[in-house]
Amino acid sequence: MKTLISCFLLVGILLFTKACAKEDQFASEECQFADPNLEAAIRNAIGKSEGPILKPDLEGLRVLGSECENITDLSGLEHCINLQVLHLSFQQVSDISSLSSLANLEQLSLAGNRVSDISPLSKLTKLQVLDLAGNQINDLSPLSNLTNLKWLDLTGNQISDISPLANNSGISKGDKITLELNPLNDEAYEVCIPALQERGVSVLFDPRL
16 A cells, blocks of 8 residues: 555656646747847837747737837747737738737737738637738638628728628628728629628728729
């Protein structure tokens, strides 16, 4: 019996030691940011002007935006997993793959960038406000499952097919979509926009030529 109890105690000590080692490893893991302007914005937001940026430093970061200038690379932003509001308008961003893990995002602005592929947004189901105006987007299928969207600006892209928006059951009465300055196809005018309007969605679009 004593031998059995000793074995249990030994196993418990080993498991506790292993857990502590993992926690220490997490706390000491440095987060790298390829773009110095993004790193500067992060440092400003978390109040850490020098020294390595560690994962625990980013745990309390909920809002990022006003500090951002001339950013081209979002690598490293995937470590900011608790971000709820992110404003990256009028930067020089084309690749947004680093945003795919930011599952807590509720507001995202990427207006005035160079984005064409928005597939990294497909699992950000908490998004309510999304500004993608002034980019190079033509495929809206990644937005079809973002059922919490309330406000969506797609002004000035290359969009013809808006069926993913019409098929998004979460977009409903009181929500707003802006589609101006896009080459909308016949289906958009004849089927999708009327369907959205019938559900009480406010849709802004250019008159059909």
